[in-house]
Amino acid sequence: MGRDIGSSGGFGVFSINGGYCLSNNLTLTTGIDNLFNKNYAEHINAVPPALAGYFDTTRVNEPGRTFWMKLAFNL
Secondary structure, eight states: OEEEOSOOOOOOOOOEEEEEESSSSEEEEEEEESTTOOOOBOSEEEOOTTSTTOOOOSOOBOOOSEEEEEEEEOO
16 A cells, blocks of 8 residues: 655656576676666655554655676576
C-alpha cells in the first residue's frame, strides 16, 4: 500500500546495457542505469504497517547514475 504525498512532475531515464558470451557457459553483461544522472523520486511512498507512528512526508530520490556488471556461469 502506498500514499501519494503530493503532486510530482513526470520523469524519464535512459539506461544502456549489453552482453557478450565469453564461452558456451560464461556470459558477461554490463550497463549504466540513469545514464544522464537525472534527479527524480517516485511519487508514491509505501509505509510498512509495522512502523506505527511513522509518517512518510519526504520523498526519497532514486539512485543516480549506476554502473553495473554481471558475470554468469551456467552448467
